Amino acid sequence: MITDFPAAPLPLPSEAELDEELAALGGDALIPKALRRTLFPVITxxxxxxxxxxxxxxxxxxxxxxxxxxxxxxxxxxxxxxxxxxxxxxxxxxxxxxxxxxxxxxxxxxxxxxxxxxxxxxxxxxxxxxxxxxxxxxxxxxxxxxxxxxxxxxxxxxxxxxxxxxxxxxxxxxxxxxxxxxxxxxxxxxxxxxxxxxxxxxxxxxxxxxxxxxxxxxxxxxxxxxxxxxxxxxxxxxxxxxxxxxxxxxxxxxxxQLRRLPYYDRIRARNAALLGEALDGTGLFSPPHVPDGHVHAYNMYRITLRPEAAGLDDLPVHAVKEAVHELLVAEGVPAREWQNTPIPCHLPFRSRDGFGNGYPFSLNPGAVRDHRPEDFPVTLGMLDSTLVLCRELRSPVEYERALRYADAFRKVARRPDAIRKRVEAGDYRRPYEKAARLG
Ligand SMILES: Cc1ncc(COP(=O)(O)O)c(C=O)c1O
Structure with missing residues (x-):
């Protein structure tokens, strides 16, 4: 019988682990491989x-x-x-x-x-x-x-x-x-x-x-x-x-499932708040901004990098992001880019074949533009400087896991030297210079 039930609970993090070597440089990962999988939805x-x-x-x-x-x-x-x-x-x-x-x-x-x-x-x-x-x-x-x-x-x-x-x-x-x-x-x-x-x-x-x-x-x-x-x-x-x-x-x-949605929403909000507090303390990472009166549902959790806070602002921000991404993944954090180019630069909107013979674009040629990524500078800046936790904060993510994600961000933020070294040794392209991905 195959069981998805975790073999062991994630250990509670300890402050000492934050000073251990980065997993990418040979240390132990904060989230061991065997305990990385999360399951959702819960079927009862x-x-x-x-x-x-x-x-x-x-x-x-x-x-x-x-x-x-x-x-x-x-x-x-x-x-x-x-x-x-x-x-x-x-x-x-x-x-x-x-x-x-x-x-x-x-x-x-x-x-x-x-x-x-x-x-x-x-x-x-x-x-x-x-x-x-x-x-x-x-x-x-x-x-x-x-x-x-x-x-x-x-x-x-x-x-x-x-x-x-x-x-x-x-x-x-x-x-x-x-x-x-x-x-x-x-x-x-x-x-x-x-x-x-x-x-x-x-x-x-x-x-x-x-x-x-x-x-x-x-x-x-x-x-x-x-x-x-x-x-x-x-x-x-x-x-x-x-x-x-x-x-x-x-x-x-x-x-x-609808009857349990409010419960899931609250767990997700709690995990997001916990992570946000930890990120605020790192300097290098900022949590998502939520305007007053808005309630965020956190289907994804987009984290913005502030290289200036870690003395890394002489380096290209996209390269800092890529290096940090690699360090986080090695610690067992499922961070991702989620989108690497503006949508109008994807093939269907460059070729505009539509349903054939250019329909429906042919109905309104005046509305059609040949877009370059640079036409959307804010989108490009965001893609250069952010990383996403996709779905991993969905309920019922355990408290220990949320704490461990937070600790992984703290552990990486303590090592601007390792980030710099990676950037200087790497050859990182801006997100939109890579092949357009759907997600
Ligand atoms: C923002 C957004 N709109 C629309 C869709 C399309 O939904 P579906 O895949 O259910 O057709 C998605 C799916 O991921 C989405 O993320």
Missing amino acids: KEDVFNLMLAQRQDPQKVVSDFADAYRDYVGANHALPTASGTSSLHMALVGAGVQPGDEVIVPAFTFIATAQAVVAAHAVPVFVDIDPVTYCMDPEAAASAITERTRALMPVHVHGLPADVPALRALADRHGIALVEDASHAHSARIGDRVAGSLGDAAGQSLMADKNFPLGGEGGIAFFSTPEAHDRAVTYLERHGIDYGMSWIAAAFGAS
Whole structure:
């Protein structure tokens, strides 16, 4: 029998270990190889039992009951459960009234599906840079990209931090256009007491395996503020004979997992706070910035490097980041880049074949740009100087693991000499100079 149950708990960290040699230089790793794996979601007897009960019900009712329960949790008015996040975003755009050839403003830093959903809606994505502090869509950049053919703003709550919705809402209202959220990283994220997914005219959200609320593989949900928007999306599917439906197995699994989501959210917030406190003390690393009144969902945890705090600012920041990345990975911290180039520089937006013969880009050639990475300097600066913990803080990450991650950052920050040596010996290219990666 194969068991994923850990063979032993992670030991509690001790201060003395921080002064030991770096793992990359021959010391012991803070997180031993055998104890690196984390498992999520947790599957309980309740989940299995719920699946068995659901098999006796009408599959459509299982799906609609789940959608109603999650819609109420989010506080949205109308919901359409879908097979994936990408299809939910497509439906959110259709519901918001986006028509073929319309322009939809999207951030240059996101997952490619945000922009591909615009193409799926036969519209043209117009890319803008991000805010240098939140890494979400910059409202001023969005304002300067608006034209007569703009139909919607589509901010992404990147990594789980809600974008600046008040500023974007005001901008959308000034121009009479829609606000469509990509809430795929932002389950339970909030501004004030309003949950991501209920902040715009429509929203799409992924419920796939990497997310904070995964339905056991693939899934998604679209939310709408008006019945008309919801009807537009439903009618579109019927008229075109498109099946984007959610599986009843995913829905039944989601129904029991939803009851535990608030618990998971709290554990994640606690781990993020604990890590943030440790990072603040290192000088070299800064935790994600969370504006007042915003609740971050921490689907990913992006850490910014401050080489100046460690006397390393004479070195290129991207090289410092790469060296630090290698040192952290050797300690057993699953740090990553997550995206290495602005989305408009990925092949589908350079070739713009679309569905063939350049459609839908051919509908609105005036909106199309041949982008170079340098067109998005804030995105490039962020990619140069940040690292991500992807998903490892998802519940139920043990307290000891969060402490050990924190200690690994502290251990590495104590060794600017080792970082410098690595940078001077290495040949590190800027992230966007490497082949574009999807994640
Ligand atoms: C920001 C963002 N939008 C959309 C998607 C697409 O979701 P899915 O993979 O469920 O289609 C993802 C998926 O990772 C994402 O990260």
